[in-house]
Amino acid sequence: MGKKRTIRTIPQERTPMVQRPAAERARDFTEVACGYAPGEALREASRCLLCPDEPCVRGCPVGIDIPGFIERLGEQDVRGAYEVLSATTLLPAICGRVCPQETQCEGVCTVGGTLEPVAIGRLERFVGDAAIAEGWASVPSAEPNTFHVAVIGSGPAGMACAADLAKAGCAVTVFEALQQPGGVLRYGIPDFRLPNEVIDAEIGKLARLGINFRCNTLVGRLFTVEQLIRDMGFHAVFIAVGAGAPSFMGIPGESLNGVLSANELLTRANLMRARDFPAVDTPLGTLGRVAVVGAGNTAMDALRVSVRSGAETVSCVYRRSRTEAPARAEELAHAEEEGVDFNWLTEPVAVQGDGERRVRGLLCRRMALSEPDASGRARPVPVPGSEFELECDTVVFAIGTSANGILGRTSQLELDERGYIRVDQDLETSMDGVFAGGDIVTGAATVIEAMGAGRRAAGSIKRYLGLAAAEAEHVPASDGDGMLFGLGPEQRGYARVHLA
Amino acid sequence: MAMTVVRPAAYEVVRRLDLSDVSFLVEVRDPDVARAARAGQFVMVMSHAGGERIPLTIADFDRERGTITLVIQAVGKTTREMQRELRVGASLHALAGPMGEPSRTEGVRKVVCVGGGLGVAPTYPVARAFKQSGAYVIGVIGFRSKDLVFWEDEFRAVCDELIVCSDDGSVGIKGLVTEGIAQAISRHADIDELIAIGPPVMMRGCAELTRPHGIRTVVSLNPIMVDGTGMCGGCRVRVGGRMRFACVDGPEFDAHEVDFDDLMSRLRRFRPEEKLALDRWEQGCRIAAPADVPSG
Numbered sequence: 001m002g003k004k005r006t007i008r009t010i011p012q013e014r015t016p017m018v019q020r021p022a023a024e025r026a027r028d029f030t031e032v033a034c035g036y037a038p039g040e041a042l043r044e045a046s047r048c049l050l051c052p053d054e055p056c057v058r059g060c061p062v063g064i065d066i067p068g069f070i071e072r073l074g075e076q077d078v079r080g081a082y083e084v085l086s087a088t089t090l091l092p093a094i095c096g097r098v099c100p101q102e103t104q105c106e107g108v109c110t111v112g113g114t115l116e117p118v119a120i121g122r123l124e125r126f127v128g129d130a131a132i133a134e135g136w137a138s139v140p141s142a143e144p145n146t147f148h149v150a151v152i153g154s155g156p157a158g159m160a161c162a163a164d165l166a167k168a169g170c171a172v173t174v175f176e177a178l179q180q181p182g183g184v185l186r187y188g189i190p191d192f193r194l195p196n197e198v199i200d201a202e203i204g205k206l207a208r209l210g211i212n213f214r215c216n217t218l219v220g221r222l223f224t225v226e227q228l229i230r231d232m233g234f235h236a237v238f239i240a241v242g243a244g245a246p247s248f249m250g251i252p253g254e255s256l257n258g259v260l261s262a263n264e265l266l267t268r269a270n271l272m273r274a275r276d277f278p279a280v281d282t283p284l285g286t287l288g289r290v291a292v293v294g295a296g297n298t299a300m301d302a303l304r305v306s307v308r309s310g311a312e313t314v315s316c317v318y319r320r321s322r323t324e325a326p327a328r329a330e331e332l333a334h335a336e337e338e339g340v341d342f343n344w345l346t347e348p349v350a351v352q353g354d355g356e357r358r359v360r361g362l363l364c365r366r367m368a369l370s371e372p373d374a375s376g377r378a379r380p381v382p383v384p385g386s387e388f389e390l391e392c393d394t395v396v397f398a399i400g401t402s403a404n405g406i407l408g409r410t411s412q413l414e415l416d417e418r419g420y421i422r423v424d425q426d427l428e429t430s431m432d433g434v435f436a437g438g439d440i441v442t443g444a445a446t447v448i449e450a451m452g453a454g455r456r457a458a459g460s461i462k463r464y465l466g467l468a469a470a471e472a473e474h475v476p477a478s479d480g481d482g483m484l485f486g487l488g489p490e491q492r493g494y495a496r497v498h499l500a
Numbered sequence: 501m502a503m504t505v506v507r508p509a510a511y512e513v514v515r516r517l518d519l520s521d522v523s524f525l526v527e528v529r530d531p532d533v534a535r536a537a538r539a540g541q542f543v544m545v546m547s548h549a550g551g552e553r554i555p556l557t558i559a560d561f562d563r564e565r566g567t568i569t570l571v572i573q574a575v576g577k578t579t580r581e582m583q584r585e586l587r588v589g590a591s592l593h594a595l596a597g598p599m600g601e602p603s604r605t606e607g608v609r610k611v612v613c614v615g616g617g618l619g620v621a622p623t624y625p626v627a628r629a630f631k632q633s634g635a636y637v638i639g640v641i642g643f644r645s646k647d648l649v650f651w652e653d654e655f656r657a658v659c660d661e662l663i664v665c666s667d668d669g670s671v672g673i674k675g676l677v678t679e680g681i682a683q684a685i686s687r688h689a690d691i692d693e694l695i696a697i698g699p700p701v702m703m704r705g706c707a708e709l710t711r712p713h714g715i716r717t718v719v720s721l722n723p724i725m726v727d728g729t730g731m732c733g734g735c736r737v738r739v740g741g742r743m744r745f746a747c748v749d750g751p752e753f754d755a756h757e758v759d760f761d762d763l764m765s766r767l768r769r770f771r772p773e774e775k776l777a778l779d780r781w782e783q784g785c786r787i788a789a790p791a792d793v794p795s796g
Contacts (some may be wrong), residue, residue, distance in 0.1 A: 059720050084772055089576075091649075120754075121656070177596060177727070178596075178729075179546060179553075179593070179594040179596070189725075215594070216594050216595060217532075217596070218596055218597065218599060218729060220531065221537050221541075221597065221598050221599055222596075222597070222598070223536060223537065224534075244730055244731045245730050245731070245733070245745070245748075246731070246732070246733040248733070248736075248743060253579065254736075254743065255737075255738055255743070255759075255766065257765060257766060257768070257769045258539060260732075260733070261732060261733040261734075263731050263732050263733060264732035264733055264734045265728055267726050267727060267732050268726060272552070272553070272726065273550070276550075277773065277777075278773075278776055278777050278780050280549070280550040280551075281550060281551050281552040281577060281578050281777060282551075282552045282553070283773035283774075283777070284772045285769065285770055285773060286772070286773075308793065327735050357762075357765040401630040403761065404729070404730045404731070404748070405730070405748060406730060406748060409601075478520065496544075
């Protein structure tokens, strides 16, 4: 390397990523952000100071060696960068797209203290996409041990846990209730944010690790968690079924036709491809004028799917202000660019019907912000006499989810008072050998947090099976630094991540 | 290309029986589901990769043969296409289940099991489960006419009494299943429970009939679903003023608490899309039909 980089010598401006114009992209489901070209990636990589402090690594829920991969990228060694990433994450093309980097790695980037932070997520995506395009797969040939582990749920937590356990030589079976694997990545996140081909490619890598995916399998009903251990030969189980059950507000009119959950809208559009109806059989229905309640990432997805699915107008209704909106800044900006009308400080009071049990509008009232509440956000209070009707034909609730009760009802698992699965600090449940993580433990969180929980659970399961002590983790890849899969010898089988 | 990873079972159709021009029965191989299935549960089915996920109540299961039986009414595009395609040897694209809470049979000494039309099929395993749990089972099954009757022998084998009703009087007593229920109630003062499976209108009729008698009444609801696992909330129904998800809280609910108007209006939710899909499919069939086969 040449002269030491300083904040003065690096490119001052963050390298922009080409995005398709709002008017064009709002009509289809092709990806919005086009990704870096090699030259752009190289330039952005040169903005990393490779600082010894490495705050970004600590900012990452799974502790990716971020300076390590960026350094390789800067040396035009994309394959090498991919190897560094693969030591920690098998899913860089996904994480590079859907992680909230601005509050994680990029949020603590040293460069970001003075200039705009290094675009770590975009660089990760560049490397992940290159690996898919080139057919690279850094798949270690793990020496099999004798352990069988069942993973329930094929979303991000399940995938991350399965990957770590397969790398440690366990025979892993992932059970998925739907007809395709991927969980929320498949049914929830739309193609314009995460194309299906990327999910397929990343899952393909897991399959090459020897992970067995069994779709159409609803654990709890087809067989119970107890049966997995008692009758089916699994030595440990990881439950990663997600939170699942959509919440409604409990206001009048929620059973009118035209009212649906964001989960339903997204599952129809994404998993079932309803946007291609009638070429496929699952309908989306006539959306007309759409009002989406909520301002989180799921709400943004629902808004932007509606824009692309023939809605006449698309409005967001949120009881706090833009500042408090939980969605990522980028998603919010994209929704605004695509023509979504935002009604901040607005709370629904009732869904109004047309007399034939169809939605006619959403009765709302204006809110004002008061002192902060328990969540630290300004508490919205109604403005007296401010009711008004927002005319619409479709109302989508994107106000969160609660625990899916199927596993709780069909097993002896101990639940907390809200129905989530209770775990100890090692993510072990009240049942011996049964671990749980992700949204079914914490309530709805992000993809990367779920992946972090999956990796943490894998560490606990390895310890539970005695693998860490037995040094059964296998196959040092190419480098000889003693690191296996991103874990040093002293840490093998132990968690390096912390849930937010 | 979407990756498809399935359970080892291929969901193959091993038997088919046409019950009428618009209804048919298929016995599908799935040893796992056959082993786990209990009366009252349902499965989610996709007939092809671009198909809908539709809920079908399990009409029978045979653990030794490793099969489940589904009875399908060919009313829309999806089910008409299944009627055409699901011959012996064909396979479903996806089959997941069993889903929903099984029927509760404990503590019931005398029960009336009511099936109307195609609802007769899923009533059968419920009647059988009550019989196995030691209850005195009175079956009431209703059809439009004699030529649509099926599974009469099966019901006789698991019922202590069986009342067959037909709309036109061509078999059994003339009238709706409510006529049969009235007869059962008049003969038995000690009925603990009545369970009714059939069209919503019929189930509401049963609920209204039993309400003054104070007989606990259970109905099995079949609203529109996408995933069937509690994730989409499309199947929400109003029961006792509360929102419940039929897929995970049901499908069986207290009939006296169910808001049937709400259920029926929500079943009409995709009426325009259903018509469009069916018209389009029928048009495609006419174009594809060989000249010597009468079409339309």
